[in-house]
Amino acid sequence: MAETQQGPRARYREQTRAEIKEVALRQLADGGVGALALTRIAKALGLxxxxxxxxxxNRDDLLNALIRDAYDDAATAIGEAAATARARGPRERLRVLAGAYRAWAVSEPHRYLLIQGSPVPGYVAPDDTLERARAVLGPFLTVFVHGSPGADTAAMVDRMGAWxxxxxxxxxxxxxxxxxxxxxxxxxxxALTGAVLAWSQLHGAVGLEVAGQFTGMGHDGETLLVAQSGMLADAFGLE
Structure with missing residues (x-):
C-alpha cells in the first residue's frame, strides 16, 4: 500500500522538477547563466x-541537473549518429559524428554553452559530469583507433600513451x-590522440559559430567543419 501511495507523489515530484528545468532553460536561452534566478522560476510556476x-x-543543484541532461542529450545524438554510420569507413564516420555534434549544438546553443562555454564563477560541476562528457567523445575513439598519424602528431601520441x-x-x-x-x-x-584533436577542433569551430562569431563572414559552420574533418582524416590516413 505504501508503494502505491508513493507512486503518484514520485511522479508529481518528477513532473515538477521537469517544469522547473524547462523554465530554467528558457532563462538560459534568454540571458545565459547570469539570468538563472530561482525566485523568478518559482514565480513563473506559481511556487x-x-x-x-x-x-x-539551490542554484548549483539545478545547474547540476541541467548540465547532466545536456551531456546526456549530446551523447544520445552522437551515439545515434555513430549507429547510423557504423558500416561506413572511418573518414565518413568522422564527418557524420562531427556533423551530429554541430547539429546538436546549433539547435541547443544555450545548452551547448552551458557545458562548453565559460566556467560559471563559483560553481564546481559534480564528478559524474566527467563520465557524461566521455560518453559524448567516446564514439570518436572508434574512428581513429586504426589510424596512421604522421610525424606532426608523434609527440602528442607519446603524450597520450603516457596519460x-x-x-x-x-x-x-x-x-x-x-x-x-x-x-x-x-x-x-x-585513438585517444585523434579523439582529443577532434574535440578541440569541434569545440573551436562550433563554439565560434554558436557564439555568433561567423556572422557576416563568407562561410558557414557546416562547410568549415567538413573541411576541418577532412584535414584531420588526412592527418591520420583515414580512408
Missing amino acids: SGPALYRYFA LKRDTGVASWVAEYVPDAAGDDRASAV
Missing part, C-alpha cells in the same frame, strides 16, 4: 521560494569504446 527548494536545494599508463580511468574509457585495442598501447594512444 513559493521555500517550495521550490524542496525540488532543488593512458598513469590514469586508469582514461584507460578504461578507451578500452570500453575500442576493446580491440586492449593490450595494444600504440593503437590506444592513437
